[in-house]
Amino acid sequence: MELRQVRRATERPLVSVVDDDESVRESLPDLLGEFGFAARAFSSAEEFLASDCVDQTRCLILDVAMPGMSGPDLQQELKLTRREIPIVFITASREATIRPQVLAQGAIECLFKPFSDTALLEAVNSALRSK
């Protein structure tokens, strides 16, 4: 039983969430867990970079606007260091320019908050398929 759980945990792909909003950090990992993914949440880009999850992360759900390093900043940083994790951006802003901008930089999807569970699942699945 214990063994099975450990094995299942390692089989489940890791989805990391980076968002400065606490309610997102609280709620998204639970939903991702219900989808069958392993999930970790970080309150800033810096915290994520300092963690040991960067290399294991199969999909990164990333907020656009954050104090300190922004989502697009982190996207560039990962690109420069050749750790090209598929990224699904999420944003509460309604600025029309954000989505084409991050997609042009290689993001899988950009979802506007609030988004439905199915839209999220589709985006994460296509992120996982992209590798």
Added chain:
Amino acid sequence: MEVQPELASGEVRHLQRCINDLVSLLALPAIWSGGDPSQVLHTLLDALMRMLRLDLVSVRLTDLAGEAPVEIVRIAEQRGPMPPVHEICDALSQCLENDSRQWPPLLRNFMGDGDVSIVPLPLGPQGELGVIVAAAERTDFPRQTEALLLSVAANQASIGLQEARLLSDQKRVASELDQRVALRTAELAAVNEELKKELAERRVMEEKLGQEERELKRSEVRKAAIVDSALDCIVTIDHEGCITEFNPAAERTFGYSRDDVLGRPLANVIIPLSLREKHRQGFAQYLATGEARVLGKRIEMTAVRADGSEFPVELAITRIPLEGPPSFTGYLRDITERKRAEHELRRSEAFLAEAQHISRIGSFSWRIATDEIIWSEQLYRIFQIDRDAQVTFELIATRIHPEDLSAFQEHIERSRRDRTDVQLEFRLKMPDGTVKYVHVAAHIRSDHGRVEYFGAVQDVTERRASEEALSKARSELSHVARVTSLGVLTASVAHEVNQPLSGIVTNASTCLRMLAADPPNVEGARETARRTIRDGNRASEVISRLRSLYGKKDPTIESVDLNEATREVVALSLSELQRNRILVQQELADGLPLVAGDRVQLQQVILNLLRNASDAMSTIDDRPRDLLIRTESDDNDQVRLSVKDVGIGFEPQATDKLFEAFYTTKNEGMGIGLSVSRSIIERHHGRLWAMPNNGPGVTFSFSIPCRAESSTSDSTHAGRIPPVPDAA
């Protein structure tokens, strides 16, 4: 918790669908962004028809000035061909009262087609935007989830409509402003052109005046020479009119030598051809009757020289009192120069009058001892008083604006007493009721005990009018700023609301999935449901803050807690500030006295200062972007708010320019914020200023009086006639 799997899974599917519909509704504003109201409504009605299996949904927008009334209807396809929209609308308004709160839930036999259940959905916080009506024949309509979806839809539509209207309002105001700027620019160009013309005309006139003066002087010298060197021409004739004497002055004047003309008829020598016949007749009449019109008088006539040139002469003829046939002596004087000087004088007077007319300046003199007043022609014109009237203070008083009369009379008495130079401005009221503004400047001169004021009166009505136009333009700018800052607020509010909505949707989805699992995870579901409620409360707080900002349209004076106002603005703009990596610190004084003012306007000023500080630090990367907002009360019953940044700052000499409309140190943006902010604060009897910090950056502050002060308005007229003694 007991779970009945089949029922639960059916219910979960239903709720899941409801949540997906909710998300779709919530995503609508993103689609609407930039669209017009009718586009907003069409997509919304389509979405509702699709989601709720409605038989009919209609929307009616309240008429707004400048917008066509909007009525849209959707009807289910299986109901057959759709009757004309206006018939449905008429049927609806026959069944329904104006007040949507009093509508019945069921319409009996609607359009002869059976009963329908309806749900009215007012648009806008007070239903002021219009109303949506959803209707279905189903008896279970509306179910609880359907009612929820409909109320969210109405809310979304309200926000979408507000934004669409705001957008079109912004566009309209911007284009109006463009037009106004173009108009003003053209007007200014025209005025400029006119001024140039006027200047050029004045220059020409001044040159002419100078030339005339020189010529007058020269003519005086010439006259002196004539008086000195020459006696008048003296010519004598006998009874036949033949010349008997011709003196040297006459020789010089007429260009004949004495010997040439002696014995010749005078008429043939010095009288022009055209006058010769008349001369002969007069002479013959005298000889016959003894009557003469010319004898003993000075007359002016035209004479002719040897070379044929004609010139004006003054002539006096006397009869030589000798026995025998009559003989006469003529004294002739060449008056060419005098005529010319007279002509020039008349011309220069005309020039002066014209100059006064063009510049709308009249001149006057006033002898204090006798109250003798002399006006230039233009002054009669300014006062619209008949040119022949005797000018007295009583007459002047009939033209002075009644509200300015006592101040004017006081000024006259003071001038009479103090005898100092005068500068004043007052209004005239013409018989037809039009009002003119005039500016008076006068110097006192004393000459051998004769004390007299000499002065100029300028009609400055047009200048006043353009000053008023300017102030009107400024208040329009403040309207633009209001619209603009509301637009900025809407964007940051959308961000604030979307954040908790995201939590709500994610938690609710998770909750449903946990309940649908086998076995259901009740504990997890309970936790996610709890978070849903918490995020819901958070969203409603943001919305109520938004309501209070939008709720009031016209400036009103009320008691304002500046700390509370500040907190609201900071809360609404916090996410934008954080996005710009601004570290906001608040030091709000305890027990801050209330101020009297318009809360929304003051919040706009605070928002402006925050945005300025944020913009000033956008390029700062070598230090933390600290922003300190502080309130305090000072000794003079004033409340002060300051916003301190560590940004790029500005040159000390630019301090005054900062507040000019359109001056900006930024590369983008209109830069109207500070100028409008300052005018808002000044309307609150306060002041707004900027100081460079000791370290990097700038502190902007404003201070306004505490609530205690009551403002009265009778001080407005006291300042109209400012006494300016001893003005240079």
